[in-house]
Each structure stands twice: as structure tokens, then as C-alpha cells.
Amino acid sequence: METLFLDFFHNTGFFLCDYRNIIMILVGMVFIYLGIAKDYEPLLLVPIGFGMLMGNIPVFKGLGLGIYETNSVLHYLYMGVTQGVYPPLIFLGIGAMTDFSTLLARPVLMLLGAAAQAGIFITFLGALALGFTPHEAASIGIIGGADGPTAIFLTAKLAPTLIGPIAVAAYSYMALVPVIQPPIMRLLTTRKERLIRMEEPREVSKREKMLFPIVAFLLCCFLAPAALPLLGMLCFGNLLKEAVVTERLAVAARTSIIDSVTILLGVTVGASTQGDVFLTTKSVGIFFLGALSFCVATACGLLFAKFMNLFLKEKINPLLGAAGVSAVPDSARVVQVVGQREDPTNFLLMHAMAPNISGVIGSAIAAGVLWSFMS
Amino acid sequence: MYGIEAIAKYNGWAISAVGVSIVFTGLVLLSLSISRIHKLLDLWDNRNNIQLFKKKVVEAPKQELPPFTTKEKASARQFHLLINTMDDAFSLQRLLHLATISGLERPHSSLEHLLKARIIEPDHQGHYLFNREAFDRFVS
Numbered sequence: 420m421e422t423l424f425l426d427f428f429h430n431t432g433f434f435l436c437d438y439r440n441i442i443m444i445l446v447g448m449v450f451i452y453l454g455i456a457k458d459y460e461p462l463l464l465v466p467i468g469f470g471m472l473m474g475n476i477p478v479f480k481g482l483g484l485g486i487y488e489t490n491s492v493l494h495y496l497y498m499g500v501t502q503g504v505y506p507p508l509i510f511l512g513i514g515a516m517t518d519f520s521t522l523l524a525r526p527v528l529m530l531l532g533a534a535a536q537a538g539i540f541i542t543f544l545g546a547l548a549l550g551f552t553p554h555e556a557a558s559i560g561i562i563g564g565a566d567g568p569t570a571i572f573l574t575a576k577l578a579p580t581l582i583g584p585i586a587v588a589a590y591s592y593m594a595l596v597p598v599i600q601p602p603i604m605r606l607l608t609t610r611k612e613r614l615i616r617m618e619e620p621r622e623v624s625k626r627e628k629m630l631f632p633i634v635a636f637l638l639c640c641f642l643a644p645a646a647l648p649l650l651g652m653l654c655f656g657n658l659l660k661e662a663v664v665t666e667r668l669a670v671a672a673r674t675s676i677i678d679s680v681t682i683l684l685g686v687t688v689g690a691s692t693q694g695d696v697f698l699t700t701k702s703v704g705i706f707f708l709g710a711l712s713f714c715v716a717t718a719c720g721l722l723f724a725k726f727m728n729l730f731l732k733e734k735i736n737p738l739l740g741a742a743g744v745s746a747v748p749d750s751a752r753v754v755q756v757v758g759q760r761e762d763p764t765n766f767l768l769m770h771a772m773a774p775n776i777s778g779v780i781g782s783a784i785a786a787g788v789l790w791s792f793m794s
Numbered sequence: 795m796y797g798i799e800a801i802a803k804y805n806g807w808a809i810s811a812v813g814v815s816i817v818f819t820g821l822v823l824l825s826l827s828i829s830r831i832h833k834l835l836d837l838w839d840n841r842n843n844i845q846l847f848k849k850k851v852v853e854a855p856k857q858e859l860p861p862f863t864t865k866e867k868a869s870a871r872q873f874h875l876l877i878n879t880m881d882d883a884f885s886l887q888r889l890l891h892l893a894t895i896s897g898l899e900r901p902h903s904s905l906e907h908l909l910k911a912r913i914i915e916p917d918h919q920g921h922y923l924f925n926r927e928a929f930d931r932f933v934s
Binding site for chain 2: 529
């Protein structure tokens, strides 16, 4: 009886527990706290946080319970991440809920989204300099795109072993946009610049909105075919939304499909952060470079907006440049908040959505470009 | 391997430069394209006003009918008499019936001739009208 009891005890989490599991469980709890109490990206942080708890319950190897055991249920669900299935489905939903009107009304703002993608390539260089392999460096660099699904998609293709830390870093920084971006925005702009008011955008016709996803898809995918899975689904989702006759499909894409996939993605990415796999020096480097990437991308967008102002007759508010990172719609919201701190009657949100959405397209192209270079 | 040496070894500078260029090119091209969409749509909507898209109407050469022969003129006068017995807007079928029972020679052929000469014209409401002007021109 004593032996049975001891056998049972040896199989419990209390016995198998490692200090790394405890650390990750605490991190998971912080994520859940930030999501619920602070309302920082709750739809992402709560599933990821709970996934961390699930992934860090110490289990007896061989029972088919852990996410890295080939016969476990979690492993099957995780295949959606490792095979790059979930990110395009999330892009389908994003497309079906995004209104491209502001972008169509003022296409020049699209350049801000392009400028912010420079952060990806600067971080790529930084990661190479720190000793990461080119595949790992490309996956780390894409964190600067501030686009979780894109980061996961590229990492799944190039450096699958780093999916956990990269996904957690990408989503953490996306959730921390309201904390990370404002100091950089204030540092790189003057008060006078932050007070610039944007002109009212022109009205965009329904036909323009319907043509946009087709034109954008054809043009971008002919230029960078590797962006096909992400941009294809993004544009398809948007066409479903704008075509009106496919409203039922659009509703499904922007509600049930994206919600289901977000749950599966969040939980499995969280569960992939098993202490023994996750807590390595590489992960620390990834978190450091991810933060750097995010800051550089924000700075590139801001500085490019100032550069554009040298040539534009109607000046643009350089704060919009910070929305070039594709954390939709958080970075656009941050622009609005920072702008309104200077002038409460200045509404920048709808203008900021243009570079924000172009950032999504830009980061998908950047991911495609990096993937094709590394393949 | 670390630092600049690692970047150079893995071709990092070139990858970054080309990568940024491609992203910029893609978004600049997209930006240029979408800035033209509404203009192209306007152009399409007003295509009828553009000379290039205007359909050239090829006017068919007017075929002048040969003058009525004496026989045809007589037949036309008889039809005129029959039409006078009817309302202003009359049925072609009724006219043909009257012509047949009145013993007019080749009523179908004569009626067709009057239609070609526009002496009898449709009122576009299912009936026909007598055109005095055309009658005077061909018959009188």
C-alpha cells in the first residue's frame, strides 16, 4: 500500500515540479491578471496565460499529455500553429472586420506602414549580430511587425523551435503597446507636431472598397508570392465583407471562425511555453530583441512621417507614424490618446487606422520576403 | 560568430536592404494604384462623354422608294378610302380584313408597300395612323 502511495506521489505534479514550471505558471498568472484586470488585449492574454498554466503542469512523460508528445491532444491542436494553419484563418477574420476606407481616402498614409516595417529588418540585423542563425533572426525580426499571427506563421516556417518565446514576446508587446509606444512618440515629436490636425478624409464609394482587396491581393502577391497565405486570406475576408451578398460568410469569418482560432492559438501557444523548453538564454535574447524591434518600428514610422512632412503641402500629424506597426487597432488607439492629451478636440483615430492597416499588409509582405529569402 | 562579422557572413546587409525595398515598393505601388481607383471609376461612369469610348453610329444610307406606279397609286387611294371609315388609330388586321372583303387586288402586298412608304405608321401602342403628308407625296 505504501508502495502504491509512493508510486502515485511520484506521478503527481508536486513531485515532478521544476522551478521553471513555477516561474512560467507565475508568468501565466500575470498574463491572466493583465488581461482581466488591466484589459490589455484580454482576448489574447487570457487564453495564452491559461495555456501557460496548462503547459506547465508537470506531467509524467510517455502518458501523451504534454504538448510536445506526439500522441497528445494538445499536440494535435498545436499542429495548427506549427503547420501555419491558424494565422491565415485569423487574417481571414481580420479582413472581414476591417474597413479600408481611411486607407483608400488617403493612400499616402500607407507609406507610414511601410516605414515601420524597417524595424523588422533592423532587428534582423541585430539578431544576426547577437549570434542567432539567419532563420532565427528573421523570426525574431518579425516581432517588430507587431503582428502575432504573422510572427507565428513565419516562425513556424523558419524556426519552429522558437514559436513559444516568439509568440509570447509578440503578443506581450502587442498587449503592452499603450505602455511602450507613448514615451517614444513624445520623445520624437514636438508639441507643435502633435497638435497638427488632419484633413477630413473624402467619402469612399462601395465599389472602391470592393475593388481594393482584389487590387491589393494581385499586386502584393505578384510582387511577393510568399505572402500569399496571409494576404490572400486577409483580402478574401475583406472582399466577403464588402461584397455585401456574402454577408453570412463575412459574419462567420469575423465572429465564430476568428474566435475559435484565437482560442486554439492562444491556448496552444501558451501551452508551448513549458518551463524546460521556454526558459533559456535564447528566450531572454528574443524578449530583448523583440522589445527593441517594437521600439525601432515605432521610431521608424514616426521619423518617416516627419520626413514626409518636408515635402507635403498638407502636413500630417507625425504621431500617425507610430500606428505603422500593425497592432490593430491598439497602436491607432494609442495615437488617438497621445494626440488628445495635447488637444482634446483633435481626433486622430480614423486617420491612424490607415497606416495601421497598411502595417498589417506591410508585415505580411515582409514575412513573405524573409521566408522566400531563407527558403 | 557575432557582430558585424555575422551579419556580413549571412548576407544580412543585402537581405535587409532588398527586403525593405520590396516592402516599400509593394506599398508604394499599392498606394498609387488605390489612389487612382476612384478616378478610374469616375472615368468608367462617364464613359459616354469620352470620345474614345463613344460608339460610332453608322447611319444606314436612306433608301428612297421608287415612285408609285399608277396601279399602286390606285390601290393606295382605295386603302385611303377604307381608312377613312375607321378611327384615327386603327388596327392593321382590321384594315387588311376590310381590304380583302372589298376585293382589293393583292391586299397584303399593297399594305406592305404603304408601310414602307410610311403612309401607314405605327403609333407604338398597338395601332396604326394614316400619314397624310406621305400620302400626298407619293400618291397625289
